[in-house]
Amino acid sequence: MIGRFAPSTTGEPHPGTLLSALLVWLDARSRGGRALLRLEDLDRTRVRDAWSAGMIDALGWLGLDWDATVIQTERAAAHDAALDALAAAGRLYPCACSRADRSGGRRAPDGGWAYDNTCRGRAMPAGGWRASTEPLRAQLPDDAIALVDDGGMDLSQTPARDMGDPIVRRRDGVIAYHLAVVVDDDAAGVTDVVRGRDIAPSTATQILLQRMLGYATPRYRHHLLLVEGSGDKLAKLHGSLPLSCVRARYDAPALCGAS
C-alpha cells in the first residue's frame, strides 16, 4: 500500500493542510504502507521556494515522516511523455474558450460551469502540442464512471458530459492539475489516495485520464474539510489562520491526539 500527501506550495500551510497530511500519514502507517510527500509546485507564478520549505518544516513539526519526497517540477519529462501519448492517440485539441464563455450554461458537479466540448475536432498547430499557444484539452471517452469511494461518497459521473473535457496543458505551457496528478501518482505506484472532498467531483475525470494512459486506478477516500465559520473553505490565499498561530497555541502531539 502506498499513499501520498500532495500539497500545492502556493501559500503558507494552514490547519486544513495539516489535517489532510495527518489523515494521509495515519492511513498509510496504520496499514504498514509507504507514505510519500509530493510538493506540487508547477504554478511558477504562484509558488515560492519559501513555501515549499515551510511545508516541509510544518510537517516535521507535526511529527510526520515520509518515505520519499517528489518535487513536481522535476517531473517534466514524464508530463511531456503523457502529453505525447495523448497527442499520438489523437486526443488533444486546442481551446481558448474562457470561463466567461460558459457562464449561465450548465452547472458541473463541482459547482462551476460545464464545458460543452465545443472545440472538439479543432486541429492542433503544425508543430504539435509543444507549439500551441492556446490551452489544450483532452477528449475524454464518453464512458460513465461508477464509483463509491472508501468513505461512501458516490462519485459516479459521465465526465465528458457532466464536466466536459479537461484542460491538460495551460496557455502558459504548464501541465494542468488533473493530468499531472494522474501521471505522478502512477509513476510513484500510489495505491490509495486520501484527499479533501473539494477534489472529489474531479475524481471520475481523473479515472478516465488514467484509462486513456493505460494506468491502474487507485482506491480513493475523500475526507471532510475544515471550514471557516461562514462554511467557506479555509482559504490560504487570504491567509486565514496561518499555521504560525496554531503553533503558538498547541503542541504537535496534542494536536494529533497522541498525548
Ligand SMILES: [Zn+2]
Ligand atoms: Zn474552446
